[in-house]
Amino acid sequence: MRMWSGDEQFAFFENILFLALGHSVEVVEARFLSGGDINTAAQVFTSEGLYFAKWNTADKAGMFESEARGLDLLRKTEAIHIPNVIGYGQQHDKSFLLLEYIDSATPQRNYWETLGHSLAVIHSHTQPTFGLHFNNFIGSLPQDNTPGTNGPEFFFQQRLLPQAGMALYKGLIDKDLYDRFFRLHRHLPDLLPNERPALLHGDLWSSNVMVNEEGAPALIDPAVYYGFREAELAFTKLFGGFEQRFYDAYNETFPLEDDFEERVPIYNLYPLLVHVNLFGSGYVSGVEKVLRRF
Numbered sequence: 001m002r003m004w005s006g007d008e009q010f011a012f013f014e015n016i017l018f019l020a021l022g023h024s025v026e027v028v029e030a031r032f033l034s035g036g037d038i039n040t041a042a043q044v045f046t047s048e049g050l051y052f053a054k055w056n057t058a059d060k061a062g063m064f065e066s067e068a069r070g071l072d073l074l075r076k077t078e079a080i081h082i083p084n085v086i087g088y089g090q091q092h093d094k095s096f097l098l099l100e101y102i103d104s105a106t107p108q109r110n111y112w113e114t115l116g117h118s119l120a121v122i123h124s125h126t127q128p129t130f131g132l133h134f135n136n137f138i139g140s141l142p143q144d145n146t147p148g149t150n151g152p153e154f155f156f157q158q159r160l161l162p163q164a165g166m167a168l169y170k171g172l173i174d175k176d177l178y179d180r181f182f183r184l185h186r187h188l189p190d191l192l193p194n195e196r197p198a199l200l201h202g203d204l205w206s207s208n209v210m211v212n213e214e215g216a217p218a219l220i221d222p223a224v225y226y227g228f229r230e231a232e233l234a235f236t237k238l239f240g241g242f243e244q245r246f247y248d249a250y251n252e253t254f255p256l257e258d259d260f261e262e263r264v265p266i267y268n269l270y271p272l273l274v275h276v277n278l279f280g281s282g283y284v285s286g287v288e289k290v291l292r293r294f
Contacts, residue, residue, distance in 0.1 A: 020087025066136035070224035116249030163273035197226035
């Protein structure tokens with residue numbers, strides 16, 4: 001993406017604000033934010049308040065639309081702070097998403113307990129089928145949410161197999177490793193619990209949890225679907241984990257099935273494969289380790 005002049009930047013922000021709000025707003029300042037691997041983002045100061053904007057090329061419009069729908073779905077649970085969606089769409093050669101800006105403060109003393117309890121409340125929302133009524137993305141990768149009533153089959157067909165197939169196509173894994181997923185497939189009904197589908201954030205790790213202006217937790221960047229709630233908890237442990245108080249509060253609110261820790265590596269095959277496809281073969285050894293164990 002080419003560099004913009006200052007005038008071009010302000011014109012872009014004013015245009016997307018007009019599209020989202022339906023009236024003109026003066027942009028006073030824009031500060032570009034770091035930390036995203038996929039999109040470009042900025043804090044936008046205006047005559048009517050502060051906004052968060054992120055954007056990408058025009059072909060990513062579906063990614064922002066599905067993210068907005070996922071945020072709205074999570075907000076309806078009223079369990080935790082989810083940023084309000086101001087608008088999304090396309091402006092010339094760019095797609096964009098405009099959100100409420102979350103201004104961080106010092107975490108409250110019971111921050112981790114609040115997060116654990118709130119996530120358990122989100123997971124208490126259920127429906128008859130695994131999946132969702134629309135497809136979305138995890139990172140920049142398509143996520144197939146075709147509904148199904150069989151949890152282990154959904155986990156294999158809609159989660160593991162598409163990512164493993166993509167990795168094989170890209171030459172990031174070999175045919176032998178790909179075939180081992182089918183051997184795991186035969187054992188999944190015996191390995192995974194018989195639980196109702198739970199509403200999931202879908203991409204829950206430390207960078208997608210924020211502290212809001214009141215010191216309470218807020219969730220961003222979801223990849224929402226109804227799935228195994230244990231998969232969500234497992235993902236939080238993949239890159240260092242959350243504080244133990246979070247897990248204790250979750251378990252007090254919505255107790256986990258016995259031997260959850262034994263199943264954590266199985267669930268984390270999905271985010272590991274996502275990282276293989278997004279960031280390369282450095283994550284393949286983690287996949288191999290899990291498949292050797294199971």
